[in-house]
Every structure is written in C-alpha cells, then in structure tokens.
Amino acid sequence: MDAWVRFSAQSQARERLCRAAQYACSLLGHALQRHGASPELQKQIRQLEGHLSLGRKLLRLGNSADALESAKRAVHLSDVVLRFCVTVSHLNRALYFACDNVLWAGKSGLAPRVDQEKWAQRSFRYYLFSLIMNLSRDAYEIRLLMEQETSAYGRRMKVSGVPGGVETGGPGEPGTPGACLPQLALKFRLRVLLLARVLRGHPPLLLDVLRNACDLFIPLDKLGLWRCGPGIVGLCGLISSILSILTLICPWLRLKP
Amino acid sequence: MDAFVRFTNQSQGRDRLFRATQHACMLLRYLLESKAGTEAAIVKLKSLESSVSTGRKWFRLGNVVHAIQATEQSIQVTDLVPRLCLTLANLNRVVYYICDTVLWVKSVGLTSGVNREKWQLRATRHYYYFLLLSLVRDLYEILLQMEQVLQDRAKREKSPQGSPGYNVVSEDTDYLQSFLLLFFRSLRRHPPLLLDTVKNLCDILIPLNQLGIYKSNLGVVGLGGLVSSVAGLITIVYPQLKLKTH
Numbered sequence: 001m002d003a004w005v006r007f008s009a010q011s012q013a014r015e016r017l018c019r020a021a022q023y024a025c026s027l028l029g030h031a032l033q034r035h036g037a038s039p040e041l042q043k044q045i046r047q048l049e050g051h052l053s054l055g056r057k058l059l060r061l062g063n064s065a066d067a068l069e070s071a072k073r074a075v076h077l078s079d080v081v082l083r084f085c086v087t088v089s090h091l092n093r094a095l096y097f098a099c100d101n102v103l104w105a106g107k108s109g110l111a112p113r114v115d116q117e118k119w120a121q122r123s124f125r126y127y128l129f130s131l132i133m134n135l136s137r138d139a140y141e142i143r144l145l146m147e148q149e150t151s152a153y154g155r156r157m158k159v160s161g162v163p164g165g166v167e168t169g170g171p172g173e174p175g176t177p178g179a180c181l182p183q184l185a186l187k188f189r190l191r192v193l194l195l196a197r198v199l200r201g202h203p204p205l206l207l208d209v210l211r212n213a214c215d216l217f218i219p220l221d222k223l224g225l226w227r228c229g230p231g232i233v234g235l236c237g238l239i240s241s242i243l244s245i246l247t248l249i250c251p252w253l254r255l256k257p
Numbered sequence: 258m259d260a261f262v263r264f265t266n267q268s269q270g271r272d273r274l275f276r277a278t279q280h281a282c283m284l285l286r287y288l289l290e291s292k293a294g295t296e297a298a299i300v301k302l303k304s305l306e307s308s309v310s311t312g313r314k315w316f317r318l319g320n321v322v323h324a325i326q327a328t329e330q331s332i333q334v335t336d337l338v339p340r341l342c343l344t345l346a347n348l349n350r351v352v353y354y355i356c357d358t359v360l361w362v363k364s365v366g367l368t369s370g371v372n373r374e375k376w377q378l379r380a381t382r383h384y385y386y387f388l389l390l391s392l393v394r395d396l397y398e399i400l401l402q403m404e405q406v407l408q409d410r411a412k413r414e415k416s417p418q419g420s421p422g423y424n425v426v427s428e429d430t431d432y433l434q435s436f437l438l439l440f441f442r443s444l445r446r447h448p449p450l451l452l453d454t455v456k457n458l459c460d461i462l463i464p465l466n467q468l469g470i471y472k473s474n475l476g477v478v479g480l481g482g483l484v485s486s487v488a489g490l491i492t493i494v495y496p497q498l499k500l501k502t503h
Contacts, residue, residue, distance in 0.1 A: 009269065062265045066266075069262050
C-alpha cells in the first residue's frame with residue numbers, strides 16, 4: 001500500500017498508468033472489432049479511450065517546463081554526440097508538449113478555433129524527431145560499448161598469448177569472392193552476438209532501446225509514413241508504457257546520460 | 258523554473274494548482290456575471306472549469322489507498338481527542354473516495370446503472386463529515402494552544418523580575434475581547450494550525466452549499482475554494498507548515 005502511495009505521488013507515474021490504460025483500450029478495441037463484439041461494448045471502449053486521452057492531456061500540462069529543464073541540464077554533458085542528441089531530443093519534446101497543450105486548449109473549449117488536425121500533425125512530427133534523436137543516442141552508446149568490449153577482448157587475448165584475433169583470422173585468401181561470403185556471414189554473426197552481449201550487460205540501455213523502438217510506431221502510423229494499423233500501435237504503446245512504468249518503479253533501470 | 262518542475266512532479270502539487278484554477282474560474286464567472294459584453298468570456302471560463310474539474314478526477318483515482326493509510330496512521334496518535342477525530346475523519350474520506358470512484362466509472366461510460374445524484378449526495382455528505390471532524394480537531398488544538406499561552410503568561414507573572422502585566426480575564430465586559438485576543442494570539446503562534454483551520458473553514462463552504470445547509474452563491478464558493486487551494490499549495494511548497502500529528 002505504501003508503495004502505491006509513493007508511486008502515485010509522482011504525477012508522471014499517473015500519466016504513464018493512464019497511457020498504458022489508453023493503449024490497452026486501443027488494443028482491446030481493435031481485438032473486439034476483429035472478433036465481432038457488440039457495437040455497444042466497442043463504443044464503451046472507444047469512449048473510455050477518449051476520456052483517457054483527454055485526461056492525459058490535462059495531466060501533461062506544464063511538461064514543457066520539465067523538458068526545457070532537462071535540455072538545460074543536457075547542455076553540460078561532456079561527450080559532444082551525447083550532448084547534441086539529448087539536448088535536441090528534449091527540445092523537440094518541449095515543442096511536442098507545447099503543441100499538446102494547444103490541442104488541449106482546443107478540445108476543452110478555451111480556444112475553439114484551433115485546427116485540431118494541423119496541430120496534431122505538428123505534435124507528432126516533433127515527437128518523431130525526439131524519438132529519432134533518442135534512438136541515435138542509443139545507437140551511439142551501443143557502438144561505444146561494443147568498441148569497449150572488442151578492445152577488452154583483444155587485450156585479454158594478448159595477455160593469454162593467443163595469436164591473431166577475431167578480426168584478422170578466417171579461412172580463404174583475400175581476393176577470392178567465393179570465400180568472402182562465409183567470412184562476412186561469420187563477421188555478421190559475431191557482431192550480432194556482441195550486440196546481444198552488450199545489451200544484456202546494460203539493462204537500462206536495452207530498456208531504452210526497446211521503449212524508443214516501440215514508441216516509434218505511433219508517430220509513424222499517425223503521420224501516415226508507415227501505416228501499421230491500430231492493433232500494432234496499441235500493442236507497441238502498451239509495451240512502451242509498461243517499460244517506462246518499470247523505470248519509474250526501479251530508478252536504477254533509467255538510462256542516465 | 259527548477260522549483261516549478263519539482264513542485265509539479267508531485268501529483269498533489271499539480272492537483273492543487275488545477276483546483277485553484279477551477280475555483281478562480283468560478284469566482285471570475287461570478288464577478289463577470291452582471292457585466293455586459295462578457296458572455297463569450299463566461300462561456301470560456303465555464304468550459305475551462307468543467308474540463309479542469311473532469312481532468313482532476315484522474316488525480317483522485319486510487320486515493321482510497323492514501324486515505325486508508327492515513328486512517329491507519331491516525332489510529333496511532335497518542336492524544337485521545339485528535340485520535341478519535343482524525344480516525345473518523347479519515348474513514349469518512351475513504352467512503353468519499355469510494356463514492357468518487359463510482360462517479361468516475363459512471364462518467365467515463367463504463368457502467369450505466371449508477372444513480373449519479375444519489376452517489377454525488379453520498380460523496381458530498383461524507384466529505385462534509387470529514388471536514389467537520391477536521392475542524393473539531395483544529396478547535397481542540399486551538400484550545401490546547403490557548404491553555405499553553407495562559408500557562409506561559411501565568412509563569413511570567415509569577416516570576417519576580419516579570420512585570421505584573423494585565424490580567425486576561427479582568428472584567429465581564431472585556432471577556433469576549435480578551436477571549437478573541439487569546440484565540441488569535443494562539444493561532445499566530447502556530448502557523449500550521451492557522452493554515453489548516455483556514456483551509457478547512459473555506460473548504461466546508463462547498464459541501465454546506467451543495468447540501469443546502471447554508472446556501473451561498475457562486476462567488477463565495479469560488480473564493481472559499483481558491484483560498485483553501487492556495488493554503489494547500491503553501492503546505493506543499495513549505496512542508497514544515499503542514500499540521501503534524503503527535
């Protein structure tokens with residue numbers, strides 16, 4: 001009980017819970033439609049999803065300030081690539097929240113002349129840019145960690161006296177195209193194994209990659225760039241909301257810049 | 258901006274801000290009602306008020322658990338009168354949140370068999386009992402403080418260096434004046450108690466109006482709600498001003 005009190009005291013936690021519920025409703029609605037459920041039930045689910053969406057917009061009022069603060073802090077990061085990616089991502093997030101606030105003002109009747117469609121498209125565009133920056137940052141971190149792993153492995157091999165290494169050894173002479181293909185396949189397999197090893201050893205990074213990858217489907221679908229359907233959008237939204245709730249419950253799982 | 262971010266990260270902080278906004282809209286609507294040419298502004302204020310009020314329900318979902326935890330804590334208070342008042346008050350709060358959750362289920366359309374007026378009345382009644390019991394507790398604490406002030410004054414008068422001072426209860430005609438002076442002096446000594454009393458007094462105007470016990474107008478309800486929300490905001494920004502139980 002104490003855990004719920006502490007969890008729900010954070011406004012971000014409540015917003016994430018509502019997000020998970022919203023995408024669960026979206027997924028449920030799609031499943032019910034596929035299996036021919038009663039229109040009354042479908043209408044109820046759609047209505048609940050609408051209420052959750054509007055409620056979340058109110059819960060997010062003021063998040064622009066949070067994103068700007070994070071951008072201000074990110075400007076002081078030492079690594080140049082990280083500094084660029086994280087700052088630009090937070091700035092895009094701040095703009096996304098600002099557009100979201102305008103949408104709320106329109107929906108709540110404060111500014112009835114707001115073009116909902118135009119501002120919704122704008123907000124999803126900023127959201128997409130922010131996610132692309134996040135994924136670039138994740139890719140950069142993964143690359144750094146993979147380089148660290150290979151150099152550490154190389155050092156271990158040198159110490160133990162094993163000749164050659166992963167990169168140089170291999171069958172076939174250079175110049176014979178037939179023998180290059182299995183070599184490439186082996187190299188690719190080793191890279192994938194190294195990637196899996198790096199991600200398994202860094203759960204916060206793995207969680208962040210999964211979350212951003214799942215989130216990416218939402219703006220791609222809404223902007224019409226890659227229509228995946230409401231089922232996939234609902235499922236991905238639900239998974240990413242659950243993962244972000246996990247990072248709120250277990251703060252050590254959050255990726256620190 | 259950092260302070261604003263830290264403040265809004267707490268659900269309660271955001272909720273108090275929205276509550277203040279909601280009641281400010283109510284007050285503004287009352288003030289603009291009689292003026293000409295303000296119909297559009299009044300419509301906008303009404304829609305802002307209703308959307309903020311609807312949105313605040315999301316902050317109240319799950320607060321039943323908070324109220325149950327508060328009841329458990331109030332059972333362990335040492336003093337008898339606060340223990341009784343706080344436990345009963347928190348029990349009423351639990352019932353209020355249960356009624357509020359039922360009303361939320363009805364408002365999002367998940368069920369159609371709920372009689373909205375009946376549950377709204379139940380919720381308001383239990384909220385009213387909660388505030389009444391909180392005020393009884395505040396009154397008890399004020400009386401304790403007044404007793405403390407009198408004891409301190411008696412101690413000062415007994416000491417040889419101290420000046421004779423003036424007697425609090427000197428004449429019958431001065432009694433009410435002296436009592437009120439003592440009352441306000443005790444409150445001034447104890448800012449958390451003052452804040453809590455003001456908050457509960459302003460809050461109780463809302464259910465008094467809704468239950469028809471003391472019908473006031475939109476302006477009074479709006480002002481009362483705004484003042485109590487600001488008092489609540491102050492206790493969140495300055496946690497040392499929150500009334501503690503011993």
